[in-house]
Amino acid sequence: MMESFKIIADPKKCTGCRICQFICSSLYHHEFNPSKSYIIILDEYELSPTIQFSDKCNHCGQCARNCLYGALKLEGEGIS
Amino acid sequence: MKYFGYTGNVVSIDLTNAQINLSKEKLEDLQNFIGGFGMNCKLFADLYSPNINPLSPENPIIFGTGPLVGTLAPGASRTVAISKFPATNAIANSCGSMSFGFHLKQAGYDHIIIHGKSDEPCYLFIHDDHIELCDASNIWGKDIIKTTDILKRKHDSSGVIAIGQAGENLIKSSLTLIDKTSTLGRGGLGALMGFKKLKAIIVKGTKGISIADPKRFNKIFLKFKERVKRYPQRDSWIELGMLRSLPIGMLLSAKGEKSKARQANEKNYLKNMKKRRIACPSCPMADKDILEITKPDNSHLICYTSSVINPLMMFGLKGLDSYTQVIELFNKINSYGLDALTINSLCELLNQMVSNNEIDQNEFNIEWNEDFKTYNKLLELIKQREGLGDIIAEGWEKLASLNNKIQNKMTTVKGLDIIFEPRLLKLGTMEFEQVVNPKGAHVASGGSPTYVGAGGSIEKMLTHFDRMGIPKLAHKRLLTPPKEEMIINVGRMTRYSEDWYTMLTCLGLCARAQMNRFYSHELITELFNSITGFDLSKEDLRKAAERSWNLSKILNVKEGFSRKDDKFPEEWFNSLKYGKNKLKLKDFYGTTEISKELANQLLEDYYDERGWDINKGIPSHSKIQELGLGEFL
Numbered sequence: 238m239m240e241s242f243k244i245i246a247d248p249k250k251c252t253g254c255r256i257c258q259f260i261c262s263s264l265y266h267h268e269f270n271p272s273k274s275y276i277i278i279l280d281e282y283e284l285s286p287t288i289q290f291s292d293k294c295n296h297c298g299q300c301a302r303n304c305l306y307g308a309l310k311l312e313g314e315g316i317s
Numbered sequence: 318m319k320y321f322g323y324t325g326n327v328v329s330i331d332l333t334n335a336q337i338n339l340s341k342e343k344l345e346d347l348q349n350f351i352g353g354f355g356m357n358c359k360l361f362a363d364l365y366s367p368n369i370n371p372l373s374p375e376n377p378i379i380f381g382t383g384p385l386v387g388t389l390a391p392g393a394s395r396t397v398a399i400s401k402f403p404a405t406n407a408i409a410n411s412c413g414s415m416s417f418g419f420h421l422k423q424a425g426y427d428h429i430i431i432h433g434k435s436d437e438p439c440y441l442f443i444h445d446d447h448i449e450l451c452d453a454s455n456i457w458g459k460d461i462i463k464t465t466d467i468l469k470r471k472h473d474s475s476g477v478i479a480i481g482q483a484g485e486n487l488i489k490s491s492l493t494l495i496d497k498t499s500t501l502g503r504g505g506l507g508a509l510m511g512f513k514k515l516k517a518i519i520v521k522g523t524k525g526i527s528i529a530d531p532k533r534f535n536k537i538f539l540k541f542k543e544r545v546k547r548y549p550q551r552d553s554w555i556e557l558g559m560l561r562s563l564p565i566g567m568l569l570s571a572k573g574e575k576s577k578a579r580q581a582n583e584k585n586y587l588k589n590m591k592k593r594r595i596a597c598p599s600c601p602m603a604d605k606d607i608l609e610i611t612k613p614d615n616s617h618l619i620c621y622t623s624s625v626i627n628p629l630m631m632f633g634l635k636g637l638d639s640y641t642q643v644i645e646l647f648n649k650i651n652s653y654g655l656d657a658l659t660i661n662s663l664c665e666l667l668n669q670m671v672s673n674n675e676i677d678q679n680e681f682n683i684e685w686n687e688d689f690k691t692y693n694k695l696l697e698l699i700k701q702r703e704g705l706g707d708i709i710a711e712g713w714e715k716l717a718s719l720n721n722k723i724q725n726k727m728t729t730v731k732g733l734d735i736i737f738e739p740r741l742l743k744l745g746t747m748e749f750e751q752v753v754n755p756k757g758a759h760v761a762s763g764g765s766p767t768y769v770g771a772g773g774s775i776e777k778m779l780t781h782f783d784r785m786g787i788p789k790l791a792h793k794r795l796l797t798p799p800k801e802e803m804i805i806n807v808g809r810m811t812r813y814s815e816d817w818y819t820m821l822t823c824l825g826l827c828a829r830a831q832m833n834r835f836y837s838h839e840l841i842t843e844l845f846n847s848i849t850g851f852d853l854s855k856e857d858l859r860k861a862a863e864r865s866w867n868l869s870k871i872l873n874v875k876e877g878f879s880r881k882d883d884k885f886p887e888e889w890f891n892s893l894k895y896g897k898n899k900l901k902l903k904d905f906y907g908t909t910e911i912s913k914e915l916a917n918q919l920l921e922d923y924y925d926e927r928g929w930d931i932n933k934g935i936p937s938h939s940k941i942q943e944l945g946l947g948e949f950l
């Protein structure tokens with residue numbers, strides 16, 4: 238059974254790079270397709286972006302493990 | 318046939334009769350002419366007629382991306398546009414970033430070809446298989462920021478290339494912005510779209526990209542990610558963005574401008590300008606800026622820029638005394654779709670000539686003062702094509718026709734103003750590139766160890782030679798300059814900087830120093846093969862880049878360009894007054910003053926290293942045959 242984590246999002250640190258979405262879609266859909274990703278970034282190039290998770294997200298934490306800007310982290314772990 | 322990395326699709330839009338056609342790329346072409354740079358050249362050459370007016374329905378514009386764009390390949394987001402540009406009459410690829418290329422690939426296309434001319438303002442909307450020309454009458458006349466905001470509100474998350482009033486009014490130095498941030502098309506892409514009455518292209522893609530060997534790719538990615546995380550300077554790059562690459566405060570300080578130096582320094586940038594750091598899709602080294610300033614009247618201004626250096630460089634203009642004026646002026650230039658570098662050069666030249674009484678102010682039709690108000694007024698005149706603004710809108714040659722003293726003072730190559738001043742920065746490959754680039758004064762394709770500060774030691778330089786894939790056999794020639802004390806032969810080295818840049822641009826990878834430092838010739842070949850499923854050798858990839866560069870040169874030879882146009886600006890051979898100093902044109906290590914004879918020798922060495930005809934400065938018959946380009950003659 239896959240581990241499940243609480244993912245803490247800090248939109249202020251998000252740069253809109255979509256690396257989290259590339260990782261999620263390649264893991265669950267075997268293609269690079271951010272539109273199918275279970276993590277959703279809105280207004281990525283505006284003043285205040287929003288980070289949401291779809292109902293299908295199983296909180297595997299791979300998005301947070303690959304975030305290079307500290308915008309996503311797993312509860313109990315330091316910013317990656 | 319299954320394509321990996323590539324989509325294999327080209328969409329052609331004829332604006333004259335609103336026709337849309339789809340075609341497939343041949344697999345053979347995708348290996349010989351790769352991606353954004355290479356296939357753009359091939360597609361353009363296939364449609365090309367010589368000596369047409371750039372502003373005519375017959376001049377196509379082709380937008381393209383590379384096989385790595387739209388995937389997780391780090392820093393792969395380039396969009397490339399090729400056309401015949403109105404500022405120079407040269408055929409050239411121009412590059413930008415942000416999310417347009419990503420969305421285009423996700424929508425299922427590698428290239429868009431725009432033909433013809435619409436009667437009424439329109440914009441092109443692509444959402445996967447849905448391709449539509451839409452009425453743009455409600456956004457025609459609006460600036461780029463408003464246009465992009467309106468289109469993004471209407472069509473949701475997407476990549477947008479838009480023009481402002483400068484493009485609509487066919488100003489020859491106009492450009493476009495991608496996602497309000499990245500410049501695309503220095504030399505008149507804005508005017509090319511404006512002539513076609515094409516206000517914007519908006520693309521939204523949701524189809525996804527499959528790659529050939531995910532296991533091999535993942536291995537490369539994980540290793541790459543760890544290297545990026547371990548890079549000791551990464552945090553400061555993310556914090557300071559492009560300001561880290563050129564400390565403008567120090568340059569202003571050397572010029573004796575202490576107040577401006579304080580305002581352009583890192584502390585003031587972080588405290589009073591930087592609002593948010595943004596990144597192109599898949600980029601681990603974010604460097605784009607959203608700035609927010611509080612103006613003297615307490616109102617707030619938001620400014621988007623792909624490099625904070627561009628607005629801060631405007632501090633060099635006399636009479637701009639505060640950072641709020643600098644950002645406000647830059648934001649206006651950007652929003653109109655004008656070129657900040659060109660406007661900066663123009664204002665500097667006019668300031669200098671007025672203060673030396675070398676030009677009669679009556680010729681301007683405006684009262685010229687070195688201040689914020691005059692610069693703003695000039696922007697309005699250019700935007701509306703009134704008086705002096707109308708002359709400037711036609712380009713540098715038209716301005717020079719006002720007065721022969723202007724001609725002698727202009728630092729332009731092939732009709733495009735220079736970006737990097739070698740008397741200040743020394744003659745590295747980026748500075749030299751401005752002379753030989755087919756497009757005119759252009760710097761990015763000259764990127765090499767001479768711009769990452771590796772010049773200090775030969776050992777470090779040689780490491781970079783290997784990283785860029787410079788053949789071992791060439792090393793000795795590169796280290797044999799016309800005079801021994803110059804250490805490197807910048808002419809010969811520029812040829813390989815162009816190869817490296819072309820490979821990155823073909824694939825869609827970022828060429829900026831802080832990103833391309835992680836890549837090597839070997840690594841990009843690995844990435845290309847793991848994503849596309851092709852099996853190209855390093856030499857195949859380099860050869861494909863060389864083939865594309867030569868094809869773009871052949872097209873310009875047909876336009877009449879030759880060695881006579883690769884000309885060092887006369888002004889470079891005079892001293893540049895910089896604060897209390899008088900700076901001379903010197904080699905990269907600053908040991909030798911570059912005379913006209915030395916400059917000529919370096920040019921000949923460049924042509925020789927390219928295997929070109931030294932006297933004519935164009936590809937030789939044997940080089941054309943070697944690269945299989947005979948059909949394009």
